[in-house]
Amino acid sequence: MQILFLLYPDLTQLDMTGPAQVLARMPGARVDFAWKQIEPVMSDCSLALLPTVTLADAPQADILCVPGGYGCTDMMNDPHVLAWLRRQAAGATWVTSVCTGSLVLAAAGLLQGVRATCHWAWGAQLAKFGAIFVSERCVIDGKFMTAGGVTSGIDFAFRLVCELFGADVAEAIQLALEYDPQPIGGGTPATARPEVRALYETAIAPRLAARMAAIDSAAAAIGSQPLHAASA
Known part of the structure; x- marks a missing residue:
């Protein structure tokens, strides 16, 4: 079973490494990490990650996964990456994402009419691409499985293992x-204290304008060209 992650600069490494650690333990799993060149890619926490294959040489994925992170802003307007995602998605059994990776799938035109989730701070923007935002930790719609913010990528991976091999595996x-999480509480907008949420929203404000501009640009591109159907 070929599992293929899109690896790109400034991604959130846990969006990728969390589910990769789980999915790599499935029976018969082969995991690859694809980028434009085989050279270290810096994540948003200064952890360098090495692609195992280039986009051009990547095998057809059975499971395609797009992680999120700061760098998703650039990926939403990268025509080479978006075209690659459309080609891979056409032959994949499962098309998946973690966190803001769903915005990249949406920018590729793959989530039109699809129920999907995203990090809570950005999920509402999915509607600009014709997707239907669902505020849940993991959402399945046909062959599309999307996970919410960062840590939910681990939960999504276990959900996918259940779908493929059953609960015992x-x-x-x-x-x-x-894996037996014991959170301290406050990890969702509904449970966070107001002062904590305000602190976080202040922290993300500097990159808000840039990402919103990228979203609007990518959404406008979706409306100006024919794209593959979401079920392709």
Whole structure:
């Protein structure tokens, strides 16, 4: 089973490494990380990641996954990346994303009419691409499976293992990884204290304008050219 992650500069590494750690333990799994060149790619926490294959040489994915992160802003308006995603999605059994990776899938025209989720701060922007935002940790619509913000990528991976191999295999991997979260609370907009949410919203304000401009540009491009149907 070929699992293929899009790796790009300034992604949030846990969006990718969290689900990769889970999915790599599935029976028969092969995991590759694709980018334009085989050279280190810097994540948004200064952890360098090395692609295993170029976009041009990447095998056809059974499971295609797009992580999110600061760099998704550039990916939404990168015609080479968007065209590659459309080609891969056409032959993939599952097309997936974590966090703001769903905005990149949407910018590729793949989520029109599809129920999808995203990081809570950006999910409403999916509507600009014709997607239907659902505020849940993991959303399945046909062959599309999308996860919410960052850590939900781990939960999405276990959900996918359940879909493919059943609960016993998923729980065995969970036990091997000792995945038993015990959060401190306040990890969602509904449960966070108002002062904590205000602190976070202030922190993201500097990049808000740039990302919104990128979203509007990418959404305008969707409306100006024919694209593959979401079910392709």
